[in-house]
Amino acid sequence: MPLAAQGDDPGTALAGYVEAFVNGLVQAGVRHACACPGSRSTPLLLALRRHPAVRLWMHLDERSAAFFALGIAKAGREPVAVISTSGTAALNFAPAVAEARQGRVPLLVLTADRPHELRGVGANQTMDQIGLYGSAVKRFVELALPEGGAHLRRYAGATAARAAALAAATPAGPVHINMPFREPLVPAPRADAEAGALLDLAITHTERRPTPDQTLALLERLSLERGLIVCGPQGDPDFPAVIAELAAALSMPVLADPLSQVRCGPHAREHVIDGYDAFLRDPAVAGALRPRVVLRFGATPTSRPLLDFLGDASIEQIVVTDEDGWNDPTLSAAAALHTDARSLCEALLAAAAAKGGRGGSPEWVGRWRIAAAAGREAVAETLSEEGVLSEPQAVMRIAAALPDGATFFAGNSLPVRDIDGFFPRRRAAVRFLGQRGVSGIDGVVSAALGAAAVGEGPLVLLIGDLSLYHDMNGLLAAREREVNATVVLLNNDGGGIFSFLPQATAVEHFEELFGTPHGLDFARVAELYGLAHTRARDVASFDVALAGSLRSAGVQLIEVPSDREANAALHRRLWSAAGARARAALAAEGCL
Numbered sequence: 001m002p003l004a005a006q007g008d009d010p011g012t013a014l015a016g017y018v019e020a021f022v023n024g025l026v027q028a029g030v031r032h033a034c035a036c037p038g039s040r041s042t043p044l045l046l047a048l049r050r051h052p053a054v055r056l057w058m059h060l061d062e063r064s065a066a067f068f069a070l071g072i073a074k075a076g077r078e079p080v081a082v083i084s085t086s087g088t089a090a091l092n093f094a095p096a097v098a099e100a101r102q103g104r105v106p107l108l109v110l111t112a113d114r115p116h117e118l119r120g121v122g123a124n125q126t127m128d129q130i131g132l133y134g135s136a137v138k139r140f141v142e143l144a145l146p147e148g149g150a151h152l153r154r155y156a157g158a159t160a161a162r163a164a165a166l167a168a169a170t171p172a173g174p175v176h177i178n179m180p181f182r183e184p185l186v187p188a189p190r191a192d193a194e195a196g197a198l199l200d201l202a203i204t205h206t207e208r209r210p211t212p213d214q215t216l217a218l219l220e221r222l223s224l225e226r227g228l229i230v231c232g233p234q235g236d237p238d239f240p241a242v243i244a245e246l247a248a249a250l251s252m253p254v255l256a257d258p259l260s261q262v263r264c265g266p267h268a269r270e271h272v273i274d275g276y277d278a279f280l281r282d283p284a285v286a287g288a289l290r291p292r293v294v295l296r297f298g299a300t301p302t303s304r305p306l307l308d309f310l311g312d313a314s315i316e317q318i319v320v321t322d323e324d325g326w327n328d329p330t331l332s333a334a335a336a337l338h339t340d341a342r343s344l345c346e347a348l349l350a351a352a353a354a355k356g357g358r359g360g361s362p363e364w365v366g367r368w369r370i371a372a373a374a375g376r377e378a379v380a381e382t383l384s385e386e387g388v389l390s391e392p393q394a395v396m397r398i399a400a401a402l403p404d405g406a407t408f409f410a411g412n413s414l415p416v417r418d419i420d421g422f423f424p425r426r427r428a429a430v431r432f433l434g435q436r437g438v439s440g441i442d443g444v445v446s447a448a449l450g451a452a453a454v455g456e457g458p459l460v461l462l463i464g465d466l467s468l469y470h471d472m473n474g475l476l477a478a479r480e481r482e483v484n485a486t487v488v489l490l491n492n493d494g495g496g497i498f499s500f501l502p503q504a505t506a507v508e509h510f511e512e513l514f515g516t517p518h519g520l521d522f523a524r525v526a527e528l529y530g531l532a533h534t535r536a537r538d539v540a541s542f543d544v545a546l547a548g549s550l551r552s553a554g555v556q557l558i559e560v561p562s563d564r565e566a567n568a569a570l571h572r573r574l575w576s577a578a579g580a581r582a583r584a585a586l587a588a589e590g591c592l
Helices: 010-027 042-050 062-076 094-103 150-168 212-222 239-250 283-288 304-310 341-355 362-386 391-401 414-422 444-454 465-470 472-480 496-500 510-515 522-528 539-551 564-588
Strands: 032-035 055-058 080-084 107-113 139-142 175-180 227-231 254-256 293-297 316-321 335-338 407-410 431-434 459-464 485-491 532-535 555-561
Touching: 010 042, 010 150, 032 042, 032 062, 042 055, 042 080, 055 062, 062 080, 062 094, 062 107, 062 431, 062 444, 062 472, 094 107, 107 150, 139 150, 150 175, 212 293, 212 316, 212 341, 227 239, 239 254, 239 341, 283 362, 283 564, 362 391, 362 564, 391 414, 391 459, 391 485, 391 539, 391 564, 407 414, 407 444, 414 459, 414 496, 431 444, 444 459, 444 465, 444 472, 444 485, 459 465, 465 472, 465 485, 465 522, 472 555, 485 539, 496 510, 496 564, 522 532, 522 555, 532 539, 539 555
Parallel strands: 032 055, 032 080, 080 107, 107 175, 139 175, 227 254, 227 293, 293 316, 316 335, 407 431, 407 459, 459 485, 485 555, 532 555
Antiparallel strands: none
């Protein structure tokens, strides 16, 4: 196989080939790339660093780099590249790749590799990288070895552009390109302008839209009394306004997971219901609010009580998804519509207007509002009576402090559940981000800082102690990248979520197997990475620290100490109070 063509020496051929590849990425919308040092990836790193349209973010840890890239892609809703050298470095991308797949994040995974003749012969730092991430990626491509000539440069650019476009296409997800390089690994400078020219390629994105027959049939089913809309995590910024309009037209309440972007914002929120995680735990309240038909958008909602509520076999549930699958872990949905969510809402609105009528019942929406208002009041009163800084109280204080244009990044395990349970609907345009694809606790710090690096407003990350421990390496990006963010650490010294599960009372050696106390001093962690640290002991000190951090540059770590058993007991009191107050309010209105 020739190493060069048309008179190109290997270094010059490599330069033109890799430059064309990077130009293809840029044409398809790639503006950011994250990478770690490595020899075999040298050609790609140099080309990315030299390109004026790409910002290259260097990291020391591949896992952190991949999650940082994922955070940028989430915040910017655009494809982001992450680059590794050959060998086990690429394996460290796997958790972020899995999250990108199930979280529908456009991640472009570029792994450098040895050439074919060095594979399987004992060459150092060499392993099988073909199909490395299996079904976790939308597509795997093994790039041809670099050679000279315009046709190979066009091939490299076209492959890059199409891969980035595929990563961004609905449903978004990761695409893996394995890139073998022979030595020499340092490209020679090119004098000609051809390699720098953008390719004339057609990059298109297509969306499936509902047919008129589908729209009319669905509208008939939604015209029944006692309809309900459920919105799980999704990222379309134009979706909240259209779903609010549809809810008003059909007189349907909207149960909005914060990560749906529907709970907060300047759109109409009269039909948006919050606090359902607490009051739906009460059987009498859940019975009084049982719908006949549910239209569900987005990924699976966070709330377990909501999922249990939707698991009732008597409820007709219709799941709207943009992928060929059933997004229904309760296995209770009657149908799945594979179509673009916003387009479906617009079609339903047009069909309802053509019919000249409005469906549903205002009394039905009012019933949900009564329960939500009563539950909200009970939670606020109970927390006020407690008079201490707690994990739920921290969420409510953050909710009160976040300004328009802020981003709230939800850590997994307990933090995202508390945000769902206690963050009220607000007019402020707060954007919610998280990692609910695979819902792991790894890489959360890196992803949040990646989102902060490209965001415009302040970003607050709410995270648990084990999750922060898992990704302490990600804190290095805070210092090296001049990122501005507030990290609120809920430190209950271990696996706090297990205190809410049956293991807490049914398993021997609970602390050893599930509680897993670590005793880490996070003030020293902050000192190690050069971050400001505050340990908030009460509501007043927390408010002061949070307000100061939101006004400050850099990254501040605000630690909220918590006792796991006391936290679990407090949650149960809050749920009980919300359910009892909602039950009494519904009974007073004759709804029970």
